Amino acid sequence: FAPLDRTSFQAERDLGRGGTLTVRRDGHTMAAWSLTVVGDLPPTVEWGEQPGRQPMSQQTRLPWKVADDYGVVSLQAELRLKARPGAPPLVTTIPLPGGSPKDAHGVSQQDMTAHPWAGLPVTARLVAKDAAGQTGASANIEFELPERPFRHPIARALIAARKTLSLHPDDRGDALEILDGLMQQPQAFRGDVGAFTNLSAIYYQLVRDKSPAAVPQAQQMMWELALHM
Numbered sequence: 001f002a003p004l005d006r007t008s009f010q011a012e013r014d015l016g017r018g019g020t021l022t023v024r025r026d027g028h029t030m031a032a033w034s035l036t037v038v039g040d041l042p043p044t045v046e047w048g049e050q051p052g053r054q055p056m057s058q059q060t061r062l063p064w065k066v067a068d069d070y071g072v073v074s075l076q077a078e079l080r081l082k083a084r085p086g087a088p089p090l091v092t093t094i095p096l097p098g099g100s101p102k103d104a105h106g107v108s109q110q111d112m113t114a115h116p117w118a119g120l121p122v123t124a125r126l127v128a129k130d131a132a133g134q135t136g137a138s139a140n141i142e143f144e145l146p147e148r149p150f151r152h153p154i155a156r157a158l159i160a161a162r163k164t165l166s167l168h169p170d171d172r173g174d175a176l177e178i179l180d181g182l183m184q185q186p187q188a189f190r191g192d193v194g195a196f197t198n199l200s201a202i203y204y205q206l207v208r209d210k211s212p213a214a215v216p217q218a219q220q221m222m223w224e225l226a227l228h229m
Helices: 153-167 173-183 193-208 214-228
Strands: 019-025 028-035 044-047 060-067 072-081 090-093 103-110 121-130 135-137 141-144
Touching: 044 121, 044 135, 060 072, 060 121, 153 173, 153 214, 173 193, 193 214
Parallel strands: none
Antiparallel strands: 019 028, 044 060, 060 103, 072 090, 072 121, 121 135, 121 141
């Protein structure tokens, strides 16, 4: 025991099992407690229902349920492209009510329409973590990541090319064919020289820059041009 003051003392010890805890001094029992040690279990997490497009909206609906004996401190959704499960996942944080709830449920609504995987099938799971760093994961579930609808033909073609690069980033042929087809139709831009120049920049970046980083850069430029159109 370590003294705290003239009349108070403190001792610390990790208890790995239950039983009787006794404090003795000079051979005399000063206090005793019967203890049951309950191990800290990993959190449990599951989908509340089928995730996917929020009705009357372009947002992605992520219904969730979590529980933990001492409280969940974080929750996130991990989405993987179904066609390329080995690609780095899209990870999004889901806010929890009340800090570290022991039992909670809810629905997270997030706008993922700008992501290059929008409109493509994904496989998703939920991952929860407790204060001890233990994690629990839900079952995998598949759905199509909601996308923004485009009506302009050039915008729709750009989004189609963007998707082909998400599915086959090492094969730019289909995307380049779509972009080349657009470049053969300058009249479709109706005098928008800036937009046509941006289209050319995207095309030649994919042709000349063979590095993997060129693909997401081109996809971002395609998204911005599609919004412009």
